[in-house]
Amino acid sequence: MDKFTLNREDELINRLLDRDLTYSEESAIMDEISTFPEYKDNLTDYLEIQKAIKNDRYIVPTNPELDKAVFLEVDNISRLIFGKTFISKYKYSLLGLLLLFFTATTYFTYYAFNSNELSEISQNTSKVMNSSVNNSLQTDSKNVTPVEEKTEIPVVSNSIVNSTTASNSKKDFTISSEKKNADIVLNNTDNTSEESQQSKQDIKQLSSSEINNQNSLEENLLDPRFNLAVNESLYEYMSPTTIIPKNGIFSKISRAILTNSSKEDFLLQYRGLYAVTNPEKSLQGRNFYFNSYCFGGFIEAFNGIYLGGEFGSEPYSQIYLDPNTSVQYEQSSSIFYFGLASKFEFKQFEIIGFHPAAQLFAGSSSLGPIVRSNLTMQYDLLNMGFFFGLEGGSVLYSNQGIWYNTSKLGFIGGLNIKL
Amino acid sequence: MKYDYETLSDEELFILFSKSREVSNCAFNEIYKRYSGKINSFLYKILGDKQHVKDLFQDVFTKVYIVGAEGKKKKLDNFKSYLYSTVINSCSNHFKSLSRRSNIYTEYMIGMEKDKSDYEDTIELVRTAVNKLPEHLKEVFILYEYEELNYPAIAEITGDTQVNVRVKIHRARKMIKDLVVKMRRRMTNMV
Numbered sequence A: 001m002d003k004f005t006l007n008r009e010d011e012l013i014n015r016l017l018d019r020d021l022t023y024s025e026e027s028a029i030m031d032e033i034s035t036f037p038e039y040k041d042n043l044t045d046y047l048e049i050q051k052a053i054k055n056d057r058y059i060v061p062t063n064p065e066l067d068k069a070v071f072l073e074v075d076n077i078s079r080l081i082f083g084k085t086f087i088s089k090y091k092y093s094l095l096g097l098l099l100l101f102f103t104a105t106t107y108f109t110y111y112a113f114n115s116n117e118l119s120e121i122s123q124n125t126s127k128v129m130n131s132s133v134n135n136s137l138q139t140d141s142k143n144v145t146p147v148e149e150k151t152e153i154p155v156v157s158n159s160i161v162n163s164t165t166a167s168n169s170k171k172d173f174t175i176s177s178e179k180k181n182a183d184i185v186l187n188n189t190d191n192t193s194e195e196s197q198q199s200k201q202d203i204k205q206l207s208s209s210e211i212n213n214q215n216s217l218e219e220n221l222l223d224p225r226f227n228l229a230v231n232e233s234l235y236e237y238m239s240p241t242t243i244i245p246k247n248g249i250f251s252k253i254s255r256a257i258l259t260n261s262s263k264e265d266f267l268l269q270y271r272g273l274y275a276v277t278n279p280e281k282s283l284q285g286r287n288f289y290f291n292s293y294c295f296g297g298f299i300e301a302f303n304g305i306y307l308g309g310e311f312g313s314e315p316y317s318q319i320y321l322d323p324n325t326s327v328q329y330e331q332s333s334s335i336f337y338f339g340l341a342s343k344f345e346f347k348q349f350e351i352i353g354f355h356p357a358a359q360l361f362a363g364s365s366s367l368g369p370i371v372r373s374n375l376t377m378q379y380d381l382l383n384m385g386f387f388f389g390l391e392g393g394s395v396l397y398s399n400q401g402i403w404y405n406t407s408k409l410g411f412i413g414g415l416n417i418k419l
Numbered sequence B: 001m002k003y004d005y006e007t008l009s010d011e012e013l014f015i016l017f018s019k020s021r022e023v024s025n026c027a028f029n030e031i032y033k034r035y036s037g038k039i040n041s042f043l044y045k046i047l048g049d050k051q052h053v054k055d056l057f058q059d060v061f062t063k064v065y066i067v068g069a070e071g072k073k074k075k076l077d078n079f080k081s082y083l084y085s086t087v088i089n090s091c092s093n094h095f096k097s098l099s100r101r102s103n104i105y106t107e108y109m110i111g112m113e114k115d116k117s118d119y120e121d122t123i124e125l126v127r128t129a130v131n132k133l134p135e136h137l138k139e140v141f142i143l144y145e146y147e148e149l150n151y152p153a154i155a156e157i158t159g160d161t162q163v164n165v166r167v168k169i170h171r172a173r174k175m176i177k178d179l180v181v182k183m184r185r186r187m188t189n190m191v
Helices: A008-017 A023-034 A037-055 A064-121 A126-134 A193-202 A217-222 A224-231 B010-016 B021-046 B050-069 B079-098 B117-131 B135-146 B151-158 B162-190
Strands: A173-175 A235-239 A242-245 A266-275 A293-302 A305-321 A328-345 A354-365 A369-381 A384-399 A402-418
Touching: A008 A023, A008 A037, A008 B162, A023 A037, A037 B117, A037 B135, A037 B162, A064 B021, A064 B050, A266 A305, A293 A328, A305 A384, A305 A402, A328 A369, A354 A384, A369 A402, B010 B021, B010 B050, B010 B079, B021 B050, B021 B079, B021 B135, B050 B079, B079 B135, B079 B151, B117 B135, B117 B162, B135 B151, B135 B162, B151 B162
Parallel strands: none
Antiparallel strands: A173 A328, A235 A242, A266 A293, A266 A402, A293 A305, A305 A328, A328 A354, A354 A369, A369 A384, A384 A402
C-alpha cells in the first residue's frame, strides 16, 4: 500500500469518526481536539460529510424484472446442480440395481435351461446311438409321445411334418421336420429312470449352435439330448413354421424400464415383455421376467421427446433350413440387440394421472436388423414413471440366402427413472 | 423437514442451499429478500451504470447460490462478508474487463425519492467526491460508511489486513473532505 500519513489533527478526527472507540477513548480525543480551536472547523467538515452519508444510506430496491431474471437463472442452475447431486448420490445404487438385474437374468436363464429343461431332455442315450448306427430315421410314435399318444402323430408322407418339438438349451430349440419321400423316424427312447439319472449327470447342456442350423437332423438325432427333448416336447404342430404349446396359446415374455415425471433431462428405462404371440412361453426359459428385458437411456431433446439408445435381449422364433436334408427347423433363440430409440410422451392427454407414451426403436441384433415400437400408458411419481402397454417387434434375418421376417407382440411393463 | 426460513440466520440459510431443490430455492428466496436491496444499492454506488448493475447483481446472486448449492463451503462464519466479497470480486473483474471507471450515482439518483433537506447539497458533493475516489479506496469506503460493515468484515471481504483497511478508510475520508471543501469554495466563489 502507498505510504499515507495523516497529520495529528486528521488522525484524531478519524479515530473519533471510527465506530470502534470506547467512551473513554472518545472523551480523550474530544478533550485534545477542544484544546486546538482550529481543529473544530475541520471536525465540523468531517461530521457534516458523515451526516450526509448517513442520510444517503437507503436501499435501492430491485425491479421485478431483475428479480424474475435472477430466480429464473437460479432455478435453472438448481435443476442442473440437483440433477448432478442426484446422480452422485444414487449412481452407485442405480448401477447396483442394474447389475442386480443382469445377475438375476443370467442366473435365472442359466437355471431355467440347465436345471430344468436339460434334465428333461437328458435321458436315454443308448437308443440314440442305435439310430445312428442304423443311419436311418424311424418314428416311433409311442415313444415320441409316451403319455399323450393321440396328440403326437408322426407324419410320413410328401408333406411337411412336425410331430415333435424340442425345448432345450439356451436357445429354446424346437423342430419342425420336412422330408420328402422319406420316413422320418424319431428314435426310441426308454425312459428308464436309472439311465435317465445317469444321463442327467453325464450330459451337459446342449448349446444352440449344436442343434440349430449348424447340424442336420440326423446329426441332431445322434445327440441324446436332442432326441429326448423331442420326446419330452410339450408342443403341438400347427403349420410348417408354427407350433403351439399344449397348455395354451399365450406365452409369457418379460421385460422392464426406468422413467420420471420431473423436468430432468436424463432418463433411464428398464422394461419387461410378456409375449402374447410367439415365441412360446417355455421357449423363453422358465423365468420370463428376466429372459426378455430391455435397458434404455434417453436425453430429453425437446419437451416430451426423448432420444437415446437401448439394448436388451429377447427371444424370437426363427426358421432354419438344413441344406442337406431339406429339413426345416424352428427355434426361438434369445437374441441380443442394441440401437437407437426415441420416446414420446403425450402429457396433454393425461387421464387420472396416466398419460400415453410411445417408443420407437431401430437397431441391429445378433440375427439381423430389428425394429420395435410400443404404446404405453404411463404414471409419473416423483422422479419415477411406471408404464404398461403393448409392444411389437420384428427381426429380419437370413438363412441359406433367403431372408425371413419374424415378428411378435407382447405386453410390456416397466419403470423410468429421471436423473 | 420444514424450515421457518425467516427465523434462520444467513449462515443457516446458506447451508440449506445444498439441501433438496425445494429447500434450496426457499432458502435462496429468503436470502434474496434480505440482501437484494442492499446489494443493488451497493452496486449502484460502485458502478453507477444501470445495465452493469443488473448484470453484476445477477452474477453475484448466481455465484453465491452455486457455491451454496454445490456445498463447496461447508462452513461459513459470516455470510454477509462472503456475499460482499463476492460483490467486490465481481466488481473488480468488471472493472478489469471494462478498464474504465464508473460514474457513481448517475443511475443511483434516478427515481430516488428521499428527504435531502439540509444535506441535499452536501450529499451531492459527497457523492461526487466518492465517485472520484480510486477504486480500491471507494470499495472499502462504501463498505464501511454506506454498508456499515466493520473493519474485520471488510478485511475479510477485501483480503486486506485490518490496519490497511483502516488506513484506506482514513485516506478516503480525508480525500472526500478535501474535495467537498474545495467544491464548496468553488461554488461560493461562483456565487
